[in-house]
Amino acid sequence: MSAEPRAGHPTQVRIHLARLTANLRLLQELAGGRPLWPAIKANAYGHGAHLVARHLAGLGYRTLCVAHAAEAVELKQAGVDATFVVLSAALPESAEACVEHGLEPVVCTAEMVEALSRAAARAGRRVALHLKVDTGMGRIGIRPGEVARFLERCRELPGVRVRGLMSHFPRADEADKAYSRAQLEAFRRVADATTREVEVRHLANSAALFDLPEALFDAARPGIAVYGLAPSPSLASPRVCELRPVLEWTTRITFLKEVPAGTGLSYGHAFHTRQPSLIATIPLGYGDGLARSLSNRLEVLVGGLRCPQVGRITMDQSLVDVSALRGRVATGDEVVVIGRQGGEEQTADELARTLGTINYEIVTAIAHRVPRVAVE
Numbered sequence: 001m002s003a004e005p006r007a008g009h010p011t012q013v014r015i016h017l018a019r020l021t022a023n024l025r026l027l028q029e030l031a032g033g034r035p036l037w038p039a040i041k042a043n044a045y046g047h048g049a050h051l052v053a054r055h056l057a058g059l060g061y062r063t064l065c066v067a068h069a070a071e072a073v074e075l076k077q078a079g080v081d082a083t084f085v086v087l088s089a090a091l092p093e094s095a096e097a098c099v100e101h102g103l104e105p106v107v108c109t110a111e112m113v114e115a116l117s118r119a120a121a122r123a124g125r126r127v128a129l130h131l132k133v134d135t136g137m138g139r140i141g142i143r144p145g146e147v148a149r150f151l152e153r154c155r156e157l158p159g160v161r162v163r164g165l166m167s168h169f170p171r172a173d174e175a176d177k178a179y180s181r182a183q184l185e186a187f188r189r190v191a192d193a194t195t196r197e198v199e200v201r202h203l204a205n206s207a208a209l210f211d212l213p214e215a216l217f218d219a220a221r222p223g224i225a226v227y228g229l230a231p232s233p234s235l236a237s238p239r240v241c242e243l244r245p246v247l248e249w250t251t252r253i254t255f256l257k258e259v260p261a262g263t264g265l266s267y268g269h270a271f272h273t274r275q276p277s278l279i280a281t282i283p284l285g286y287g288d289g290l291a292r293s294l295s296n297r298l299e300v301l302v303g304g305l306r307c308p309q310v311g312r313i314t315m316d317q318s319l320v321d322v323s324a325l326r327g328r329v330a331t332g333d334e335v336v337v338i339g340r341q342g343g344e345e346q347t348a349d350e351l352a353r354t355l356g357t358i359n360y361e362i363v364t365a366i367a368h369r370v371p372r373v374a375v376e
Helices: 017-031 041-045 049-058 069-077 092-100 110-123 144-156 178-193 206-211 238-242 348-355 359-364
Strands: 012-016 063-066 083-086 104-107 127-132 160-166 200-202 247-252 255-259 277-282 299-302 305-310 318-321 334-341 344-346 372-375
Touching (some): 017 049, 041 049, 041 359, 049 069, 049 372, 069 083, 092 110, 110 127, 127 144, 144 160, 334 348
Parallel strands (some): 012 372, 083 104
Antiparallel strands (some): 255 277, 299 334
């Protein structure tokens, strides 16, 4: 295994690179011969942007998607050789960084394009842009009817080139694809009208790769599926079952104690033991991304068994009732929050269901202080 700094910490996230490779192979098959531009924003969906970016570059992926210019600059400075598409709307003040580092920002305002043009002129460079069209996401982007005028303004400005045309699906992960198909048609009309003006048109996300193959244009931008997690349980394609979760989240027992019945545990004594209990302490809390709202609702895997977390989850430590393992458990033993141990497995989707959220939030919430360790 190779690791980022702090690998000696008992709590860590293991990143299985072979699974990552297998997921990309599946997604590439679904995309046909079209290039994939994997999304590695938000610390590669919590998986460790440096580890993931280096591995993807080693697999030959040369275009990666991030949310903000700062994410791309950090990876560039770390030596990741790739073209970075910056997906989120940015303020004009980020134009200098985009030009200096050769980033390809997504644009939807004249102010940003003008700032990029000025920065490019000062640097004696040319910057490639991706024009975002709002076909129904309702977040950022210009309306389809404004595209022609926007492109005309871009042509008037020196130092900028509109390389891509893009949009985004808000409902492609739903069983009913009617809205997404209406979006697709709106985007297709714009794309057909600008074929000679842009080099690459891209719309498909993870869900579309599985369930909307007609949304494949010149490139696809998979996100959550890269990491072996399904965009939603509503996808129709049976091939989603071939995804392999890349991330495991583990820690180790640092303390064990026997307590009598009726003992209050952790802040506020929100839990009291009902019988004499063996309680384990683990160095994992909400400061590491384990939601405090999981308190007394979480199970973890110890010794191949599901054991209940008890008491309030604190910033740096939590408690687990390991009474069922008396005589078979010791300090230093592994505890699995996400992953497999023995015949048991706990997934990010399971934690998401408990919290009433989605797997995206579970993995992206894992704190940066938790080391990501690459399992080769």
